Amino acid sequence: MKKNYFLLEFIKSGPFLLLLILAIVILLGIVISNHHKETVKMRENVLYVTPKPKK
Secondary structure (H helix, E strand, O other): OHHHHHHHHHHHOHHHHHHHHHHHHHHHHHHHHHHHHOOOOOOOOOOOOOOOOOO
């Protein structure tokens, strides 16, 4: 029973909750950034024209 009590107190502790919230925020950021990756695409066929040299 003491082992279960320790685990319950560990889950209720402040640093564990802070770590859990931080992990959720990071995961949400990754999911949001991956979602926008499909909507914004750059064109791949870009031509570069060199400037004419001055005479």
